[in-house]
Amino acid sequence: MLIKVPEMPDHSSQLxxxxxxxxxxxxxxxxxxxxxxEQLTFLLFLKMADEQSRPPFNRQSPIPEKYSWAELLKRxxxxxxxHYRHTLEELGKEPxxxxxxxxxxxxxxxxxxxxxxxxxxxxxxEEWSSLDTDVKGDAYEGLLQKNAEDVxxxxxxxxxxxxxxxxxxxxxxxxxxxxxxxxxxICDPACGTGGFWSSLTSLFAITTSSIRNxxxxxxxxxxxxxxxxxxxRASAA
Numbered sequence: 001m002l003i004k005v006p007e008m009p010d011h012s013s014q015l016x017x018x019x020x021x022x023x024x025x026x027x028x029x030x031x032x033x034x035x036x037x038e039q040l041t042f043l044l045f046l047k048m049a050d051e052q053s054r055p056p057f058n059r060q061s062p063i064p065e066k067y068s069w070a071e072l073l074k075r076x077x078x079x080x081x082x083h084y085r086h087t088l089e090e091l092g093k094e095p096x097x098x099x100x101x102x103x104x105x106x107x108x109x110x111x112x113x114x115x116x117x118x119x120x121x122x123x124x125x126e127e128w129s130s131l132d133t134d135v136k137g138d139a140y141e142g143l144l145q146k147n148a149e150d151v152x153x154x155x156x157x158x159x160x161x162x163x164x165x166x167x168x169x170x171x172x173x174x175x176x177x178x179x180x181x182x183x184x185x186i187c188d189p190a191c192g193t194g195g196f197w198s199s200l201t202s203l204f205a206i207t208t209s210s211i212r213n214x215x216x217x218x219x220x221x222x223x224x225x226x227x228x229x230x231x232x233r234a235s236a237a
Contacts, residue, residue: 016142033147035108051129081112
């Protein structure tokens with residue numbers, strides 16, 4: 001029996017279209033689709049780190065204050081472009097995961113006015129942390145799919161279509177185990193942003209009646225994988 005997973009919700013589609021429309025504007029400046037997705041990922045990471053530091057989350061931000069989202073918002077013109085470039089360079093020197101995500105990151109949006117519009121008018125208008133995880137995943141995958149459709153040769157190195165993921169998961173049907181004592185690891189050696197893992201979580205929720213029940217079997221050791229894409233690492237984080 002095939003498991004029916006809902007297609008991309010209207011809000012996700014609208015979000016993808018909004019982000020994609022702006023990408024078309026930046027193309028006039030010679031920015032490639034891949035560069036746009038990478039810059040978008042860096043900025044979204046900074047925005048969500050800021051959101052997570054405020055109520056109701058109140059978590060300590062992993063981003064130093066002088067490179068925070070608020071510091072980008074207060075700037076405009078050449079000052080914004082210089083500060084953003086400096087932010088990417090300095091975050092790439094940070095220890096741990098932040099340094100890995102921003103390693104060798106560079107600003108590819110040379111027009112300060114368009115950078116300001118992307119930051120203030122597009123990304124800052126949305127509360128990304130309040131969106132369902134699937135919405136953010138759908139938006140990211142939607143951009144990659146549009147990239148694959150528009151660029152000769154596609155983007156297979158980044159994107160696996162959702163219908164194909166659902167079909168593979170349905171055929172393989174890996175199980176989390178009959179009891180919490182049963183162990184096993186599900187490996188995706190080219191995991192990207194974890195699309196297969198997300199589908200597996202939905203499968204477990206259906207077969208075990210609820211996410212709460214399935215979560216008893218899902219631990220950090222349940223999954224293994226890696227990604228060579230900087231944008232994918234940032235998005236997954």
